Amino acid sequence: MHAIQEWVNSHLIEWGIISSSATEIDNLIVLLLIILATVAIDYICRYIFLNMFKRLAKRTRNQWDDLIVERKIINKLMHMIPAILVYALLPLAFPPDETPKLLGILQMICQIYIIAVSLRFINASLNVVHEIYNRKESLKNKPLKGFIQLLQVAVFFIGFILIISILIGKSPTTLFAGLGASAAILMLVFKDTILGFVAGIQLSANDMLRPGDWITMAKYGADGTVIEVTLNAVKVKNFDNTITTIPPYALVSDAFQNWRGMSESPGRRIKRSINIDMNSVCFCTPEMLSKFRKISLLTDYIDEKEKELKAYNEEHHIDASILVNGRRQTNIGVFRSYLVNYLRSLPAVSKELTCMVRQLQPTETGIPIELYFFSSIKEWVLYEGIQADVFDHVMAVIPEFGLSVFQNVSGSDLRSLKVPQ
Template identity: 50%
Template structure:
């Protein structure tokens, strides 16, 4: 600056004009130097880094490029030049301090932006591993971001007011209650996230049901404050993370891992259609593939029992008899055992429940070997189509409340009578 002033003074310029031109040229040189440095960093250094990253054998560092971590850091270089060049305005302390503070604030913002991008890249890298579905870290990343921006805000305020950041930190104890209120959801979410992860209660990809929030679908994202669920109708439900600790929900992961989905449905049989099997019915049952061996063995067992206990079987009340409902139950069991879509390693049974006003419930409890929703519903429908259709072959009637057709059949069709 002294050399520039002397140069312009030797040209017989006024002292004020010489000083103005000196500062103008120095400022122009600083701007030009900052521009050249920024150009070198972005056009040469960043390109070399990008070329190295794209050509090496690692894939994780590509996430750093995608999140523009190095590009954000490159903005610091011009700010450093401007910060250290502020000494040329030493004759104007206010202007020098303003430039220093502006450069520092800009550097802090760029560093915060770069660290934020770096944390996003860390989360992206982590999600490339299978463990991320079991133990997501996005909630912890968000906590780290909150701390980062909190510290960054303190540094910015301390820089602007020219105070030591530790003094500002010391005053935070007085407003801790306010901070607890402001960050209440984040604190609850952090605690819930730790419990969810530690107890393996929920993962990305799990199918969950939470009726309180009308959620029924797959978990697609777990964050600090919310869990995002995509329902089967493709709507999105956002559930607070702490709700999974305080409220009940159903996780279908066990069903998915077991490879079988449960069928638990009852068929109601009209109890007035239940009877002992006649000789004609037994002969017909012997023609059914799933019952032939059962009928033959059961006849021999009953005959041996009657002979052993000297039972007079001329009356149906005496001794043991085959019933159409019992034979029908055995048929359904054998049918399920031979069904190709029924899981053979999981529980399968056909049982009677307590009779009620709708008849005798015959419950089918089994598991399909296909857990996909559409296929599961199709398998279940096919099974009940069949067992309902064959019920009359056993002399049974499926119960249903009287319909208009039943009433017309009983009273006669009034339309036909009028015609």
Template identity: 50%
Template sequence: MVQEQIKESVLKVVSPDSLVGSFESLLEEVGVSEKISTYLSVVIFSILVLIIAKVAHFIVRRYLVKHVERFMEKTKSKYDDYFVKRKLIIRASYIVPALIIYTSLDLVFVQFDHVNAVLHNLVSLYFIVVALLLIDSFLKGVGDVYETLPNSNERPIKGYLQGIYLVFVLIGVLVTVSILLDVKLTVVFTGLGAIAAVLILVFKDTILGFVASIQLTANSMVKPGDWIEMPSHKSDGTVMEMTLNTVKVQNWDKTISTIPTYALVSESFKNWKGMEESGGRRIKRSINIDMKSVKFCDDKMLGKFRKIKVLKDYIEDKLEELEEYNKQFDIDESILVNGRRMTNLGVFRKYLEGYLHNHPKIHQNMTFLVRHLQPTEKGIPIEIYVFSNDQAWANYESIQADIFDHILAVLPEFELTVFQFPTEKLSATMMEEV
């Protein structure tokens, strides 16, 4: 019985009414009017609460937060360092002053119900903002931890994390509306159906981007580090970042292009990942031979070709084959059109095959072709269709250039010439264009 009486006495002493009332009574005793004492007590208590909140936040930020961060940095695990980097602990400290202010409102504004209610709502909104900041830091920390995993590039989750954060933001907005309008959250959700069409219109790109992120990741269509080419958006370069709404591409000229995420699903693009993973890069280029320079090989030419290392065995075997064939069918070889004969173009094609087979920069286990294309008014194209074993752009271009430098230099040895417009015809063509 005595304990209960003591407890009631203590509650009366520390209750808001007794504290504010005692302070007001003290002011009235020194000659301050009742109305002024009421307002003056509110101002003084407000300043006191703000000072306490500021000091509490300073102490927590200066000592508690620093000690917690140092402890996390010294642990063996490196994962918690990412949450420190994302300021998760610092943002958590923002709750302390808000808690002090929130619990003090009933004490300070006990006689001002309307102001008390407004301030309660404002502090509640502050709590929502801090909660969203904490969720943002936590999700970004999770993303940083995930990127340390070996297969993180294969399955990026940044779009998913942004989608999750967007859901929390929407919930925060709905709670804010509920607080400001002083209605139940269930009523807000009920009314949400009426504006669903407007929300879909407003967040159309976000919704499309979220769905596209899932499709791109699930089907391994593209990931950061891939080289993609998308002419419709004038993009040709390396994917830097994939977010909920955009994909950043650094083009080869060092400019940055941003492509809507859903465009990579709705439109076509070329991903060079297959080439990079294959170990080779295609060389597909042709040179036009003047058809007037194509002719049968005579003994003098064959004698010269026998001295070429990559052709020696081919010439010997081919001559034996042709001799047996012509004897079998009793061919009169005094007439050139009779029987089978070697041409300088055919021997040149075989030379190219041997040259490329012995080239150290040509991939020997991938598609390998040296072929004739359809003759045109510009001559007969000889196409090189092979793969280099060096994929670096500068090296790849150098390999191509070296091969075709050699081809142009060696053509006269086979008494072949490259087709090009005569100077007079070229001049006339240019005049017509002018």
């Protein structure tokens, strides 16, 4: 390269250019030749290595190499080759003993460019790592984005320090030592990031939260699906399609409800009661029992229960002429048994989980009969439909047992009263 520089210099002098100008021009010509050579080498490397990697990616079944090709990670890495070559060959165009300042400036620009390209490559690589892990079923719902973001922040922070050290001509260790002295200020500036990182570790280690979980947090008005977990925010898409952002550390310090357990369980709970008027409760007469026997869900129950009660009353010599004596069936007891058999007969009711009908403490609004069971269908719209169908049937069947629903007096009830003239 030095011989080429002398040959160019001599020809420039022959063409009438003065010696000082010829030296500057031949330096620029050598620089141009260096740039052309590096561009050519860059093109050859891209053509050879990039095409080779693409062919290998097509032959393999792995997803990571396809993502590397799609996200052009190799292209970003190749951008470093020209900058490194130019940095190494610059002394040929601008000898240190002749133009030390210009050489220093150009090499500083190359160094900054190399660092910037490296940061871009590392950032893109971390994004690809995050995408690869998201495609794995075992790690798909782990909040890894916060850790990736922390690595990206750390990488860019180190890159920024390196660039500053190049510009001011100081060692990076000197800058890092100075930053150590101002750690309190840095902790104040990056307080939310540090808290978010610590909270992210706790959420992940304890498996408290995953993207895709349905959570409820009344304090922040959140009731929906977690769509993203980052260092500074957990984004929740509410069922009204609004987005609520929650600081990650709030999920650790405050209480929130995660419905994942329900989603992963065999069923979703339905717990609802209906109030029966206490005045409609009575002992079952033979006519009532004969009517109840015709109900297919009660036939076996009525027969077995009657045998049990008859055997008990005969054993204890009960006087059956008085209803209070002995044990007898009541219309509300038969009604509860009917509801249990009815729920168990429904295909949408889980057979693995608890299914019961219980009587709660009577109040001034009647006797609460609570239905406690689990729907095997957990999807919201269908779940609400099943719940409504069950209670539609319950309210419609109550009069068949001689019972009545308790309901407070309304305006229409008062208007229907006939006032004596």
